[in-house]
């Protein structure tokens with residue numbers, strides 16, 4: 571048990587860290603990790619509980635069918651891409667995506683997948699270099715470095731402190747952006763809508779060290795972001811990530827892949843949504859264009875009236891990853907649109923509101939995703955490929971997906 575150092579901090583229930591947790595780094599420096607956890611534990615909260623509840627309040631409108639969420643940003647943020655001006659560029663892109671939806675008359679809730687999206691679950695623990703050397707895989711800048719060397723790939727607990735510092739920088743950047751826009755007196759209320767931040771709550775050492783007391787509601791909240799989500803690879807019912815989500819008062823998301831069972835989904839909704847407001851839980855469906863029509867209807871039916879207690883978001887990225895013949899990961903915009911289309915249709919058929927999009931996007935004109943399947947043939951090389959993990963939509967492609975979604979509402 572870690573001792574408390576300020577009035578704001580809480581005792582960390584070590585028992586939760588002792589439940590099985592998937593995709594945790596092998597920090598291999600326990601004393602260093604303990605010191606970092608202590609240091610984080612004594613730092614101020616990154617976000618306050620009040621703004622987390624404000625987001626939950628906005629998400630209630632979404633659950634009621636009166637607004638939509640646009641949650642968008644990097645797959646894996648790099649520390650080197652997290653300076654103030656870069657966070658502002660990411661926020662501006664999100665703003666433009668929301669404007670597109672709002673110009674169609676749909677109020678939006680804007681949630682960045684940035685200012686803290688620094689950790690990744692991976693398919694394989696190691697990667698083999700062209701010379702045959704096997705090194706640990708990149709797990710996000712909060713864990714190790716992207717550079718393909720054994721030294722860079724060592725899981726370094728000190729990176730958790732940098733993740734904290736850069737999240738604080740990102741929040742300052744968002745605050746400054748808001749201030750400048752309000753002083754500019756644009757008079758356009760949508761310009762002044764708050765930008766909330768979110769990330770996958772993957773690294774339990776980090777998230778636990780940043781638990782803080784929620785004085786308004788009692789219990790604890792995650793002070794690392796306004797909203798956190800639990801990934802498809804860490805949402806096992808008997809594992810630590812869901813137990814963590816259960817004990818925080820923030821809005822939370824859970825990714826729902828094609829193999830989720832009705833029993834799992836019912837348990838997730840019962841554990842995370844029951845007893846909370848309707849804005850508490852977002853189910854982020856990421857089944858892939860080929861599987862969604864086959865898998866989603868049974869899940870919505872099984873939930874019955876519980877389906878209306880939650881917010882439903884479509885992540886049309888993670889079920890649609892393909893590889894080019896040259897071995898680059900990519901996604902096809904028409905697949906993404908097809909999944910969004912089926913998502914909206916299926917939910918509507920069940921009288922449930924399609925509550926929004928969860929997208930991986932870049933504010934730069936990258937060429938990581940392609941527009942059509944036809945482009946995948948031959949020796950295609952995606953030349954502007956800057957993502958540290960998954961392929962992101964460039965600004966034009968992202969706009970196209972949002973327009974497609976809003977037309978279906």
Ligand SMILES: O=C[C@H](O)[C@H](O)COP(=O)(O)O
Nearest residue numbers: 645690691692693694959960
């Ligand atoms: O972003 C999601 C996952 O971390 C990512 O898709 C895993 O990628 P990988 O299959 O290359 O490990």
Ligand SMILES: C=C(OP(=O)(O)O)C(=O)O
Nearest residue numbers: 645801802803825856888
């Ligand atoms: C890891 C991710 O996705 P999923 O959990 O849906 O695979 C992600 O959102 O980057």
Ligand SMILES: [Mn+2]
Nearest residue numbers: 645930959960
């Ligand atoms: Mn991703």
